[in-house]
Amino acid sequence: MTQATSTLAPACGIRSMTGQGRAAGTTDIGTITVELRTVNNRGFKCSVRTPDALSGSEALIESVVREHLHRGSINLSINLEHQQGQTPVQINDTVLAGYIRQCKAAMQQSGVDADANVSLDVAALLNLPGVQTGARPKGDDAEKVFQQARLVVVAALENLIEMREQEGAHMAETLLGDCETIRGHVRAIETLAPQAAESYRVRLEGKVQRVLAEYDAEVNPVDLLREVQVYADKADVSEEITRLDSHLKLFQAVLRGESPDGDKETGRDEPVGRKLDFIIQEMFRETNTIGSKSAHAEVSAIVVEIKCAIERMRELVQNLE
Incomplete structure (x- = not known):
C-alpha cells in the first residue's frame, strides 16, 4: 500500500541523535579543533x-554539552596545535615507551612477530594521553583558555545540532506520513467491523441449519439472535479505534510542537523521542487488541499493515532525541 503524504508540517527542533560537528578556533595556547560525533542512546x-x-x-566541557544536548552517546575530541613561539611541548619518554610496549605485547598475543618491520603511526602515538606535555595554564590564564575553548566547543555543537535537526525534519515528515497511513487503515477497519457480526450470523445460521436438518430439530430464532449479539459485543472494536485515533492525534501534535487540541505551540525544552516512544507502545497495544478481537479476514490483513507501519515508526523514533 502506498504511504500517504502528510500535509501537516513537523515543528522545527525535532532532532536525530545521529550526527557530527566540527569547529576550530585560536586560543592563547594555539589552535583548537573540536570534533563531535553522536549516535543514539536511551x-x-x-x-x-x-x-x-x-x-x-x-567535566566542565561535558556540562557545556549537556546545555545543548539531552540524549545520545556523544564523543567529543579536542586537538591542540601549538603555534610557534608558544608553550613548548615535551615528549614524555616513559609514557611513550609504555604505549609501545603495550603495542608489542598485543602483537605477540595476536601471533605477530614483534621484531618484524611494522610501521607505527607516529602522529597517533603522540596524540595519546600523557605523551605530549607542556606548561599548563594556571589561575586566570587557565580560566581564560577554557572560555576560549568553550566558544569553539559551542560552535561545534551548533554545527552538530544543525545537522541533527536537518535529519530530524526528514524523519518527522516520514513519521507524519506513517500516521496518515495508519489513520486510513483505521477508517477501513471502521467500515469493515460492522460486517463481522453479519458475517458471523450467516456462518452460524448455516451451521445451525445443517445440524437441524440432520437431526430434524428446530431452534428459537431469538436464541440465535442472542448468540450473534454476544459475539458482536465481544468483537466490538469501537473503543480501541477511538483510543488509537487519540494516540495518533497526540503523536502528530508532539511532532508539530502543539497541544493535542492543536490550538497552541509547546516549547522544545525537553526531548520528544522518549515521549513518542511511549505513545507508539500504546498504539501497538490497541492494534493488537483489534486484531485479537476480530475474526474478519480483511480486518486481520489491515491490522498487519498497521503493525508494519508502527514498527517503521518505532525504528525512527528510537533515533530521535
Whole structure:
C-alpha cells in the first residue's frame, strides 16, 4: 500500500541523535579543533578527550554539552596545535615507551612477530594521553583558555545540532506520513467491523441449519439472535479505534510542537523521542487488541499493515532525541 503524504508540517527542533560537528578556533595556547560525533542512546552518555593543556576541564566541557544536548552517546575530541613561539611541548619518554610496549605485547598475543618491520603511526602515538606535555595554564590564564575553548566547543555543537535537526525534519515528515497511513487503515477497519457480526450470523445460521436438518430439530430464532449479539459485543472494536485515533492525534501534535487540541505551540525544552516512544507502545497495544478481537479476514490483513507501519515508526523514533 502506498504511504500517504502528510500535509501537516513537523515543528522545527525535532532532532536525530545521529550526527557530527566540527569547529576550530585560536586560543592563547594555539589552535583548537573540536570534533563531535553522536549516535543514539536511551540516555545521555558523553566521552570527552582533551589535550594536556585542558586536562581537568573534562567535566566542565561535558556540562557545556549537556546545555545543548539531552540524549545520545556523544564523543567529543579536542586537538591542540601549538603555534610557534608558544608553550613548548615535551615528549614524555616513559609514557611513550609504555604505549609501545603495550603495542608489542598485543602483537605477540595476536601471533605477530614483534621484531618484524611494522610501521607505527607516529602522529597517533603522540596524540595519546600523557605523551605530549607542556606548561599548563594556571589561575586566570587557565580560566581564560577554557572560555576560549568553550566558544569553539559551542560552535561545534551548533554545527552538530544543525545537522541533527536537518535529519530530524526528514524523519518527522516520514513519521507524519506513517500516521496518515495508519489513520486510513483505521477508517477501513471502521467500515469493515460492522460486517463481522453479519458475517458471523450467516456462518452460524448455516451451521445451525445443517445440524437441524440432520437431526430434524428446530431452534428459537431469538436464541440465535442472542448468540450473534454476544459475539458482536465481544468483537466490538469501537473503543480501541477511538483510543488509537487519540494516540495518533497526540503523536502528530508532539511532532508539530502543539497541544493535542492543536490550538497552541509547546516549547522544545525537553526531548520528544522518549515521549513518542511511549505513545507508539500504546498504539501497538490497541492494534493488537483489534486484531485479537476480530475474526474478519480483511480486518486481520489491515491490522498487519498497521503493525508494519508502527514498527517503521518505532525504528525512527528510537533515533530521535
